Amino acid sequence: xxxxxxxxxxxxxxxxxxxxxxxxxxxxxxxxxxxxxxxxxxxxxxxxxxxxxxxxxxxxxxxxxxxxxxxxxxxxxxxxxxxxxxxxxxxxxxxxxxxxxxxxxxxxxxxxxxxxxxxxxxxxxxxxxxxxxxxxxxxxxxxxxxxxxxxxxxxxxxxxxxxxxxxxxxxxxxxxxxxxxxxxxxxxxxxxxxxxxxxxxxxxxxxxxxxxxxxxxxxxxxxxxxxxxxxxxxxxxxxxxxxxxxxxxxxxxxxxxxxxxxxxxxxxxxxxxxxxxxxxxxxxxxxxxxxxxxxxxxxxxxxxxxxxxxxxxxxxxxxxxxxxxxxxxxxxxxxxxxxxxxxxxxxxxxxxxxxxxxxxxxxxxxxxxxxxxxxxxxxxxxxxxxxxxxxxxxxxxxxxxxxxxxxxxxxxxxxxxxx
Amino acid sequence: xxxxxxxxxxxxxxxxxxxxxxxxxxxxxxxxxxxxxxxxxxxxxxxxxxxxxxxxxxxxxxxxxxxxxxxxxxxxxxxxxxxxxxxxxxxxxxxxxxxxxxxxxxxxxxxxxxxxxxxxxxxxxxxxxxxxxxxxxxxxxxxxxxxxxxxxxxxxxxxxxxxxxxxxxxxxxxxxxxxxxxxxxxxxxxxxxxxxxxxxxxxxxxxxxxxxxxxxxxxxxxxxxxxxxxxxxxxxxxxxxxxxxxxxxxxxxxxxxxxxxxxxxxxxxxxxxxxxxxxxxxxxxxxxxxxxxxxxxxxxxxxxxxxxxxxxxxxxxxxxxxxxxxxxxxxxxxxxxxxxxxxxxxxxxxxxxxxxxxxxxxxxxxxxxxxxxxxxxxxxxxxxxxxxxxxxxxxxxxxxxxxxxxxxxxxxxxxxxxxxxxxxxxxxxxxxxxxxxxxxxxxxxxx
Numbered sequence: 001x002x003x004x005x006x007x008x009x010x011x012x013x014x015x016x017x018x019x020x021x022x023x024x025x026x027x028x029x030x031x032x033x034x035x036x037x038x039x040x041x042x043x044x045x046x047x048x049x050x051x052x053x054x055x056x057x058x059x060x061x062x063x064x065x066x067x068x069x070x071x072x073x074x075x076x077x078x079x080x081x082x083x084x085x086x087x088x089x090x091x092x093x094x095x096x097x098x099x100x101x102x103x104x105x106x107x108x109x110x111x112x113x114x115x116x117x118x119x120x121x122x123x124x125x126x127x128x129x130x131x132x133x134x135x136x137x138x139x140x141x142x143x144x145x146x147x148x149x150x151x152x153x154x155x156x157x158x159x160x161x162x163x164x165x166x167x168x169x170x171x172x173x174x175x176x177x178x179x180x181x182x183x184x185x186x187x188x189x190x191x192x193x194x195x196x197x198x199x200x201x202x203x204x205x206x207x208x209x210x211x212x213x214x215x216x217x218x219x220x221x222x223x224x225x226x227x228x229x230x231x232x233x234x235x236x237x238x239x240x241x242x243x244x245x246x247x248x249x250x251x252x253x254x255x256x257x258x259x260x261x262x263x264x265x266x267x268x269x270x271x272x273x274x275x276x277x278x279x280x281x282x283x284x285x286x287x288x289x290x291x292x293x294x295x296x297x298x299x300x301x302x303x304x305x306x307x308x309x310x311x312x313x314x315x316x317x318x319x320x321x322x323x324x325x326x327x328x329x330x331x332x333x334x335x336x337x338x339x340x341x342x343x344x345x346x347x348x349x350x351x352x353x354x355x356x357x358x359x360x361x362x363x364x365x366x367x368x369x370x371x372x373x374x375x376x377x378x379x380x381x382x383x384x385x386x387x388x389x390x391x392x393x394x395x396x397x398x399x400x401x402x403x404x405x406x407x408x409x410x411x412x413x414x415x416x417x418x419x
Numbered sequence: 420x421x422x423x424x425x426x427x428x429x430x431x432x433x434x435x436x437x438x439x440x441x442x443x444x445x446x447x448x449x450x451x452x453x454x455x456x457x458x459x460x461x462x463x464x465x466x467x468x469x470x471x472x473x474x475x476x477x478x479x480x481x482x483x484x485x486x487x488x489x490x491x492x493x494x495x496x497x498x499x500x501x502x503x504x505x506x507x508x509x510x511x512x513x514x515x516x517x518x519x520x521x522x523x524x525x526x527x528x529x530x531x532x533x534x535x536x537x538x539x540x541x542x543x544x545x546x547x548x549x550x551x552x553x554x555x556x557x558x559x560x561x562x563x564x565x566x567x568x569x570x571x572x573x574x575x576x577x578x579x580x581x582x583x584x585x586x587x588x589x590x591x592x593x594x595x596x597x598x599x600x601x602x603x604x605x606x607x608x609x610x611x612x613x614x615x616x617x618x619x620x621x622x623x624x625x626x627x628x629x630x631x632x633x634x635x636x637x638x639x640x641x642x643x644x645x646x647x648x649x650x651x652x653x654x655x656x657x658x659x660x661x662x663x664x665x666x667x668x669x670x671x672x673x674x675x676x677x678x679x680x681x682x683x684x685x686x687x688x689x690x691x692x693x694x695x696x697x698x699x700x701x702x703x704x705x706x707x708x709x710x711x712x713x714x715x716x717x718x719x720x721x722x723x724x725x726x727x728x729x730x731x732x733x734x735x736x737x738x739x740x741x742x743x744x745x746x747x748x749x750x751x752x753x754x755x756x757x758x759x760x761x762x763x764x765x766x767x768x769x770x771x772x773x774x775x776x777x778x779x780x781x782x783x784x785x786x787x788x789x790x791x792x793x794x795x796x797x798x799x800x801x802x803x804x805x806x807x808x809x810x811x812x813x814x815x816x817x818x819x820x821x822x823x824x825x826x827x828x829x830x831x832x833x834x835x836x837x838x839x840x841x842x843x844x845x846x847x848x849x850x851x852x853x854x855x856x857x858x859x860x861x862x863x864x865x866x
Contacts, residue, residue, distance in 0.1 A: 026445060027422060027774040068706065071697045076764040078771015080695070097771040127709030134664040135712055135732065141557040242662055244553040244856060275499075276478075276490040286487075289543065292550040314550040341495065348497025352448065352516060359446045359779045 004358075005382040008368070009201035011209070015217040016189030019208045020378050021201040022364050030101060030197030031365040034092040034108055035373050037192075038185035040163040041087050041224055041302065047177050049165015052085040053129055054181055058092065059083075060121045062114040067121050070107055077103050087159050088301040089373060095362065098198040102207055108193075109211035112186050117175055126170060133164050141243050141414050142310070148237045149412035153251050153306055157228040159299075187218035192372050196364035228253075228304065235410045240417045245292075246313040248322055249412040252403050254307035257300035257374035263350075263387045264399040269296050269307065270346040271338050271396075277345065279338075283329050284311065290322045300374060307403055319413045327406065334404040337397030350388045421804055422774040424797040425783060430624060432632045435608030439787050440624060441615035443780055449520045449616040452784035453511040453527060454792055456611075458504050459582040460642035461604040466592050468584015469600045470504035472544055476597065477502045477511060479540040482529030486540055493526065500526060504582055507721050508792060514781060517617035524614075524623060528630035531610070536601060538594045545589045552586055556855050560660055560834050561667040561732060563860075568669040568728055570860040571656045571851075572830040576647040578725060579861070586858035606637030611791045616780035644723040649673040651828055653848030656862050659837035660855045666738040666835030670745055671728035672824035677720045677793045683806035684818045685718065690765040692716055692752050692823070693729050703748050704731050710741045718822070722793065727824060735836055739843035742833070746826040746847075753825065757815045766807050773803070 010020045039051050059081075061067035074081060079096030094104050137143040147162045154160035164170075193212070195204055231253055255261055272280050273296040284291040293312040299305035313322055338346075357363030372378040427441040462469045478493075478500055479486040493500045498515040511530060515523040555562055566581045573579030584592070610631065614623050650672050679685060686694075693700040693716025704714040710733045719725035729749070733741035777786060777800070790799050833844050834855060844850065851862040 027778050029771070029774050068697070072764075075695055075697055075768045078767040080768070080772055095772070095775055097774075100771065124707075124709035128705055128712055131665065131710070131712040131732065131734065134734065135561070138664040139660075140559060141554075143558070243557040245550060245557055275494040277487070277494045282487070282490075285547070286543075289546075292547050292554065312550075312554050314546075315553055341491075345491075345495045345497075348516075349494060350497075352497040352499075352514065355446045355448055355516075356514065356779075359448070361778070362775070 005379060008378065009205060010378065011205050013188065013209055013213040015213060015215060017212050018192040018372065019205055020192070020194045020368050020372060021199060021204045022196040022368060023199055023201050024196055024361055024364060025198050027361070028098050028198050029361060030096055030098055030195055030199055031361040032094040032104060032108070033194045033365045033369045035192040035194070035369050036090040036092070036185060037190050037221070037373065038090050038181070039086050039088040040161045041158050042185065042221065043158060043161050046169060047173060048161040048169045049129070049163070050173060050177060050181050051090055052163050052165060053125070053170070053173060054178065055083045055085045055090050056125045056129060057122070057178065058111050058115065060125060061116045061118060062110050063116050064110055064114055067118065070111065074100070074104065074107060079104055085163050086301070087163060087299065087305070091369070101199060101204065105207050105211045109215065112188065112191070112212070113215045115182055115186070117178055119175065122175065122178070129164070129170055133167065133170065136164065137162070141241060141247055144241065145237070145239055145247055145249055145412045145414045148239060149249050149251050149410050150306070152235050152237050153253070153410040154228055157226045157303060158224065159228070159301070159303065159305060183218065184221050188212055188215045189217045190221060192369060194365045194369040194372070196368065197361040224303065231408045234406050237410065237412045239412070239414045241414060242417045243414065244315050244416065246317055246319050246416065247414040248311040248313060248319050248326070250309040250326070251306040251410045251412070252405070253408040254298055254305055254403055256302060256304045258376065261395070261399050262300070264391045264395045265298055265307065265403070267343065267346040267350060267388065267391050268396055268400050268403070269298055270349055271342045272296060272333070273309065274349055279333065279342065280309070280326070280329060284322065284325055288325055290317060290325050302374065319415060323411070330404045334401045337393055337400060340393060343393055343396060347388055347391070351385060354384060422777050422800070424787070424800050427787065428620060432607070432628060434632060434634060435636055436631045436634065437611045437791055438624065438627050439611070439613040439791065440618060440620045441613065441780070441783050441787060442618050442620050443615060443783070444617055445780070447517045447617050448514055448780060449517050449523060449614065449618050450514045450780040450784045451512065451523060451527060452613045452781070452788045453531060454611040454788045455509045455605060456507070456609045456641045456792065457604040458508040459506050459580060460577055460644060461600055462580060463596060464577070464580070466588050466596055467580035467582070468548070468588045469592055469596045470509055470604070471583050472541060472548070472589070472592060473536070473597055473600050474502040474504045474509045474511070475544050476536050476540055477530040477534045479544065480535030480537050482533045484529065489526070492522070496522065498523065502530070506578060506582055512781070520618060520623060521626065524626045524630065531605070532630070532634060534601070536594070536597055541594055541597055545592055548584060549586045549589045552583070560855060561730070564667055564669045564730060564832060564834060565728065566860050567656065567658060567832045567834070568671050568830065569726060571832055571862060572650060572671055572673070572726055573647050577644045578647060578721070578723070581860045585860050603637065603639045607631065607634040608636045609641065611788050613784040613788045615784040646723045647673050649824070649828070650830055653827060653829055653831065655831045655833065655844055655848045655850045657837050657841060657844055657850060657852045658832065658834040658855050659852065660834050661836055661838070663735065663834070663836050665732050665734050666833050666840055667732040668742055668834070669728055669730050669832040670749070670829050671726045672829050673724050674718045674727035675720060675822045676724045677722060677795070679720060679822070681814060681818050681821070683803065684810040684814045685822055686769055687762055687765045687807065687810055688757065688815050688818050688823070689716060689718060690769060691757055691761055695768060699748050699752060700729060700731070700745065703744050704733070704741060708744065710737050710744070714745065727822065735839050738833065738835060738840045739846070742831065742844070742847060749823070750826040752823060753819055756819065757812065759812055762810060762812065762815060766810070769807060770804055
């Protein structure tokens with residue numbers, strides 16, 4: 001068992017907001033994660049990227065604080081902040097010395113209750129987001145291909161939208177779009193606030209209550225009803241771009257975060273791509289030298305998502321040859337599962353990975369939030385080591401067989417425009 | 420409550436190995452950081468990347484184990500083990516479950532004392548590193564801009580050389596280069612070994628003494644670079660990235676070294692200029708103008724002065740405007756100086772943030788190795804808050820004069836679509852040009 005579970009305190013305010021606090025006193029600091037259940041999953045054609053744009057707007061002033069105050073006041077008290085948006089959630093993060101707790105809670109509640117929508121500020125931020133998109137997508141082979149693969153993998157579900165938004169949508173959001181999104185999703189009943197660090201939990205909850213409980217609850221956001229239909233055949237995307245090195249990406253349909261097979265999916269991915277001794281690294285990079293790097297991730301969300309494998313190829317490589325070699329490995333894993341040694345290795349790497357995260361207040365806040373938001377209960381975090389240890393070879397084989405099915409994947413290839 | 424260097428033990432083996440033991444009991448992990456002085460400074464001038472390949476080869480077969488067997492045992496117990504070269508040292512780092520600490524030490528000793536440095540592994544690794552550089556050019560050219568910047572600014576000085584190597588230099592490196600590097604640059608008095616976390620200090624001290632106390636010293640002294648001359652005047656390097664959506668730029672000059680006495684003031688001024696979200700630079704390029712997703716500045720400080728640099732990017736058509744704005748902001752720092760309340764805000768910010776970088780066993784293994792490497796003493800951490808508290812407006816102004824370049828004396832690198840931005844960047848100074856696909860980071864010599 002991970003120690004510390006007994007120290008964690010949680011509360012639900014009258015307006016439906018959840019607060020979870022993990023007191024840790026190794027350094028005099030606090031990590032705050034405020035989870036908003038809104039991501040590109042909650043968007044519609046013509047207004048994609050709105051959740052991400054909102055992440056930017058939340059730093060740009062309220063009716064009580066002019067633009068710039070949020071960062072200026074927080075930094076002057078020793079705090080730093082950031083935020084990220086995914087398909088499923090938008091998360092606001094602050095890291096600050098414990099003496100700044102009240103200021104930070106005040107600022108966080110203020111922007112949930114009183115956000116201002118200044119037209120000039122919106123135009124300015126549009127430019128910033130367009131620059132971010134050029135950095136991550138347009139000037140980036142990996143990002144460009146991944147966006148197309150994701151858009152192809154889903155036909156019905158909003159997971160097909162790029163989180164940063166399509167370029168024309170970035171140019172065309174209107175004030176009303178933003179106001180509507182804010183009212184619907186930035187409601188206390190749609191938030192989970194997590195604090196980890198040098199705090200007294202009772203005081204921290206009382207302070208959070210003082211600032212957040214007065215904010216009125218809203219009707220629950222409309223549910224995302226789309227269910228992606230069964231994928232019937234492999235889909236392929238081919239991009240030609242001025243680039244020196246080709247890329248191969250495979251996105252397999254995969255379970256949602258809360259699926260009971262989750263630990264097996266994580267271990268499968270770890271066995272395939274994590275470390276020099278992983279199945280795909282050894283085969284494709286070391287033995288056959290068809291690839292220069294393999295990586296992967298499981299998009300763990302509210303709804304069934306994707307398990308990604310990304311294979312970077314050397315210049316002049318034939319992506320088809322790499323694809324055949326990849327398929328040979330994956331077919332073998334789907335048919336025979338993993339060896340006992342591979343399973344043990346994956347279990348150990350997963351356990352150490354968890355400990356490394358738990359070694360920081362930032363990792364603790366992130367993990368508590370992930371378990372509360374995606375698994376419905378923060379305390380499930382403390383069962384994670386036992387669940388990882390309990391995955392058996394047969395369960396892994398069955399998960400591999402189900403996921404690594406070429407009919408349920410989208411294959412992306414990026415090659416040089418010249419070739 | 421302030422962060423202070425934790426209780427630790429520093430032992431010196433008879434042959435000069437510095438062994439530092441830091442017992443901490445937060446999680447059941449142990450971390451190591453083995454630092455070997457020398458790093459890329461030991462590279463042959465015409466073949467940068469040798470130290471980096473030597474570092475990469477340390478785990479590709481060592482002691483009785485082949486490369487595969489080495490990876491199997493490390494990852495089999497859930498451990499991590501990796502080595503990389505820096506400008507002035509090679510670092511080998513890793514983390515294991517506490518139950519495997521004896522194994523960890525055995526693997527480290529094998530890697531440092533008995534690496535195979537196999538010719539076939541070298542060929543594979545060099546070929547892979549070449550392709551990784553090409554892939555970085557395709558997916559994140561901004562990641563390479565410091566390398567272009569240093570090559571352009573430092574020119575003939577060792578800090579100019581790309582630590583990771585270039586496509587051309589990696590292709591030229593032979594096994595002989597690697598063996599010579601190991602012979603000349605690996606030895607007892609070069610090693611700083613820090614072991615931190617849930618350790619059995621007695622066990623590891625005995626084990627380290629057994630493993631390392633018979634290691635001979637090196638013959639060669641640690642390479643010590645002379646200070647580079649700062650650039651007077653401006654010059655511009657345009658790196659052609661045809662069809663790019665935006666221009667990535669870097670502006671820099673020679674700054675200060677690791678032992679710079681006004682380090683607290685330097686950190687304060689840089690925080691205000693380009694080190695945090697509300698910095699002068701980010702305010703101009705992002706917050707007020709929406710030109711860029713972000714703009715940052717920093718100092719690289721080594722045994723000799725490294726570079727000050729600022730970095731940002733903007734849409735191709737805004738290249739000139741964004742560059743101009745960056746230079747004007749640099750000028751403004753010098754002409755307007757910093758007010759007392761700005762310094763107070765930066766002071767609170769640094770004090771509030773630095774404990775977050777000194778939280779884990781791996782953080783402390785890194786910090787204590789750095790202190791030892793540069794002979795800084797633990798006051799470098801313990802007295803830092805007091806030093807920050809003492810900085811006033813005059814000292815900040817002195818640092819601006821000493822360490823920050825004037826806007827009319829900087830090297831500028833722009834990676835972007837040359838056909839569309841050439842005429843704009845020409846206005847900033849004498850122009851050199853190269854292509855992003857060139858296999859070197861150095862611009863062609865001007866004849």
